[in-house]
Amino acid sequence: MGKILVTGGVGYIGSHTVVDLIENGYEVISVDNLVNSKESALEGIERITGISIENYEVDLCDLNDLRQVFSEHPDISGVIHFAALKAVGESVEEPVLYFRNNVNGLINLVDCCIESNVKHFIFSSSCTVYGVVENLPCTEDSPIKPAESPYGRTKQISEMIIEDSFRNTDVKAILLRYFNPAGAHKSNLLGENPKKVALNLVPVITETALGLREKTVVFGDQFDTRDGSCVRDYIHVMDLADAHTKALQFLENSPEAKKLDSYNLGIGKGVTVLEAIKAFEKVTGQPLNYEIGPPRPGDVVAIYADHTKATKDLGWNPTRGIEEIMESAWKWANRKN
Ligand code: UD1
Numbered sequence: 001m002g003k004i005l006v007t008g009g010v011g012y013i014g015s016h017t018v019v020d021l022i023e024n025g026y027e028v029i030s031v032d033n034l035v036n037s038k039e040s041a042l043e044g045i046e047r048i049t050g051i052s053i054e055n056y057e058v059d060l061c062d063l064n065d066l067r068q069v070f071s072e073h074p075d076i077s078g079v080i081h082f083a084a085l086k087a088v089g090e091s092v093e094e095p096v097l098y099f100r101n102n103v104n105g106l107i108n109l110v111d112c113c114i115e116s117n118v119k120h121f122i123f124s125s126s127c128t129v130y131g132v133v134e135n136l137p138c139t140e141d142s143p144i145k146p147a148e149s150p151y152g153r154t155k156q157i158s159e160m161i162i163e164d165s166f167r168n169t170d171v172k173a174i175l176l177r178y179f180n181p182a183g184a185h186k187s188n189l190l191g192e193n194p195k196k197v198a199l200n201l202v203p204v205i206t207e208t209a210l211g212l213r214e215k216t217v218v219f220g221d222q223f224d225t226r227d228g229s230c231v232r233d234y235i236h237v238m239d240l241a242d243a244h245t246k247a248l249q250f251l252e253n254s255p256e257a258k259k260l261d262s263y264n265l266g267i268g269k270g271v272t273v274l275e276a277i278k279a280f281e282k283v284t285g286q287p288l289n290y291e292i293g294p295p296r297p298g299d300v301v302a303i304y305a306d307h308t309k310a311t312k313d314l315g316w317n318p319t320r321g322i323e324e325i326m327e328s329a330w331k332w333a334n335r336k337n
Helices: 012-023 040-049 063-072 088-093 095-115 150-165 201-209 237-253 273-284 308-314 322-333
Strands: 003-007 027-031 054-056 076-081 120-126 172-178 180-182 216-219 234-236 260-265 290-293
Touching: 003 012, 012 027, 012 040, 012 076, 012 237, 027 063, 063 095, 076 095, 076 237, 088 095, 088 150, 095 150, 120 150, 120 237, 150 172, 150 260, 172 237, 180 201, 180 237, 201 216, 201 273, 201 322, 216 273, 234 237, 234 322, 237 260, 237 308, 260 308, 273 322
Parallel strands: 003 027, 003 076, 027 054, 076 120, 120 172, 172 260, 180 234, 216 290
Antiparallel strands: none
């Protein structure tokens, strides 16, 4: 087994994946410029696995620094690329920042992978690449429609860059399209710990319950759904981490793995915003202060995954539902460390 380079290994999904990789026998190094992550995640990784990984505080946009990392580790066989900016609203405000960071960083990384004869590449993509999906559940064959935000466009463009750049090389790549990642590691030593303000539903709920926010605003309750609020597919971060290890093992061990393939990573069940709040209230035993507000511009009404392909090819069977997500997120929000 070669060494695995994880970009964004100190971040939310990256750190959980690093743990899962180590637990599956991989040697891992990380490249993370800590722009939206905190070094304490490295301690969390060490406390869970007993292994201290090296993080290079390098910006992927700096090609020379990145090349240096690859030259220090000529035995990198696989790369898992998480490092990117991911706030939809911020991307509307600062599109150039998003294109510069997410696209330039990827181009440099792809360049280094080709130069260094990396064999396997896994990309952290998003269901946002599908745009507005007409037929649910969403399969990998759903058409790629115009993205709703510059952030979504960076994911679409990145997928194209990966496809074109590796075409005439030996690199095999997998695009993993996440639905709504949430929850924390079962050890309570890792979880979402961003430097920027949390805007996603689950951290907004936990911050409200902690009194850090006055209330949670539900963005609309008059949509054509079970209870009028938006439907999403919340996927536990530990299930997501497991999918990355399985995707890597698939590329390494299965001759039938294609040059490029994509997989939807969601549990396959739609949960409304109001149901998510009820699940939180149930597992914590405390009422949440929420109110109904206007719809958020750019929000899709409903999206959830068909993950049959990931189950069939990768052997991925996500098991953790919304209650387990809320339970772990709440425990993490109340941590003492
Ligand atoms: C979006 C992106 C996703 C991206 C993620 C990263 C789309 C379709 N999805 O997910 O690709 O990876 O951001 O940040 O662009 N909600 C409230 N009140 C709140 C916050 C959210 O009601 O305070 C609702 C939203 O309307 C939505 C659901 O909760 O229905 C989830 O929202 P959020 O957690 O922000 O994620 P998405 O917008 O689905």
